[in-house]
Amino acid sequence: MKHNLHVVLIEPQIPYNTGNIGRLCVATNSKLHLVGKLGFSLTDKYLKRAGLDYWSYLDYETYKSWEDFYEKNKKGRFFLVEFPAYKFYTEVEYREGDYLIFGSEDEGIPEDIVNKYWENSITIPMFGPVRSLNLSNSVAIVVYEALRQIKRF
Incomplete structure (x- = not known):
């Protein structure tokens, strides 16, 4: 199956x-890629509950x-979503099949990894004393911007 995007989570x-x-x-x-040691089991009831019956x-x-x-x-x-980063997530021209990579909470x-791909690192701007956003919110923000650009609505 051809996917619009690939979402990669490193050690969620x-x-x-x-x-x-x-x-x-x-x-x-979008295809989900789970990389490295997970902080939970893939049979975890909370994982399934959050995914509802769509898992x-x-x-x-x-x-x-x-x-x-x-x-x-x-x-x-690859685009690595991190803070700090080379540019804002809105400054990228996304294409079908891109890999959006996120780290653990x-x-x-x-x-x-960030140093190796620094020029492909992107960030979501934040204002005020907040040092990070919730991982699932961050994924949603970047995925929907990418889909908007590749006209998947």
């Missing part, structure tokens, strides 16, 4: 967030590590 820790993101992926015909429709794949993920998807076009994307 909170099942509610991943469940919400899974539901978003089903709604947007069975989700196209997802798990990977042991970033290296495993990269080896299997290295031909993709507590650590973000590992620094060595």
Whole structure:
């Protein structure tokens, strides 16, 4: 199946967030990639509850590590959503099939990965004393901007 986008989560820790993101992926015909050690089981009741009854429709794949993920998807076009970053998420021209990469709720994307792909790092602007947004909210913001640009509405 051809997907609009690919959502990549590196070591997500909170099942509610991943469940919400899974539901978003089903709604947007995006594939979910789960990379590294997860902070929960894929059979977790909270994960399933947040994903409602849509989890069975989700196209997802798990990977042991970033290296495993990269080896299997290295031909993709990656955008790392992180703070700080090279540019705002609205300054990118997205294309069908892009990979939108997000880090864990507590650590973000590992620094060595961000440094390697710095020119493909993007951020969501924040004002005030907030240092980060909820992971599932961040995924929704960037996914819908990408879909708006590739005219998937």
